[in-house]
Amino acid sequence: MASVSLRKLDKSYGALRIVKDIDLEIADGEFVVLVGPSGCGKSTTLRMVAGLESITGGEVRIGDRVVNSLPPRERDIAMVFQDYALYPHKTVRENLGFSLKVRGVGASESEARIAAAANMLGIAHLLDRRPGQLSGGQRQRVAMGRAIVRRPQVFLFDEPLSNLDAKLRGQVRTEIKKLHQALGTTIIYVTHDQVEAMTLADRIVILRGGNIEQVGTPDEVYNKPASIFVGGFVGSPAMNFARAKTAGGNLVFANGDHLALSALDAGGVSAAEGREFIVGIRPEHFVPASSSAADLSGQVQVVEPLGSDTLVHFALGDATLTARMPPQMRPRAGERLTIGLDPSKIHLFDAATERAIH
Ligand SMILES: Nc1ncnc2c1ncn2[C@@H]1O[C@H](COP(=O)(O)OP(=O)(O)OP(=O)(O)O)[C@@H](O)[C@H]1O
């Protein structure tokens, strides 16, 4: 096993700078998840670690070796892509064993590793089948098994579950977590999926336009987002944002509703009169009106019953907010709604810089 260090890592294609001066220290055995919008440089970063993409500037270290100019096979990493290609004419057993054969691992050692990986992934009964005779989730587990038998220092996963349906995603996600708990191998994992990022990561790295926007544990990025970008990116349904101004010790929204500044987290916020903020409110932090310290009012636009709870979309001034409410709460579209809010749970961002105020 090994640590991975990215130091001033840079990537340009011609004049186009894609990855910008990234510094990231990943500890031995750590599970790090890279998230960010499409095109922000996640795959490029992973491919530079793998050695599949050249590095324009800075360095990649695996353990204590600088690997910038090492070919992929000498980096002791195993990568699982979204479009994992299994050999269609080989059995599962042969697919799993192929890389070991190429590396000259002996037959009995190879058999033992294949059996251990197959048991761990629940595919031991499928070893004599060919990929065409497997379900999508089973194929995905074979692809993972192929990486596991290698016993690499580092696993790199690039959206490995994105081809699976929701149920299988959930199952294989749990298997990946078990795998990490059992092997303790360092993992760098790219995903678009909020739930995967939150449930799998020791630390989440949020990338934006080739820069790191924030690095933190799932709790930190969810509870203390450094910017509007992170607040809106982590969490589902997404954090709500509404403009507000300070006036007379209150934070006043466009529709005139207000919250006392003194009731906000950390003993209140001192702010000059007329200062503009963007207020961030997570849908799950709204509560039925009577049980809260602060109320907001707006017109209901759309109501979405989900079974476990109800999403209520309502207008507050010119913003549309979403509240996650108890399942029995079913207001009607067009109705005026008063909804409660725990003021200690709201997030404040500077309207100009979009950075969090703490
Ligand atoms: N060979 C290339 N030449 C020029 N530009 C490239 C090349 N490969 C990737 N890019 C650009 O680099 C940027 C980052 O691509 P990358 O594949 O790393 O994004 P990503 O974060 O993985 O996105 P996605 O979530 O869509 O997979 C994109 O704007 C992409 O168009």
Ligand SMILES: [Mg+2]
């Ligand atoms: Mg990608």
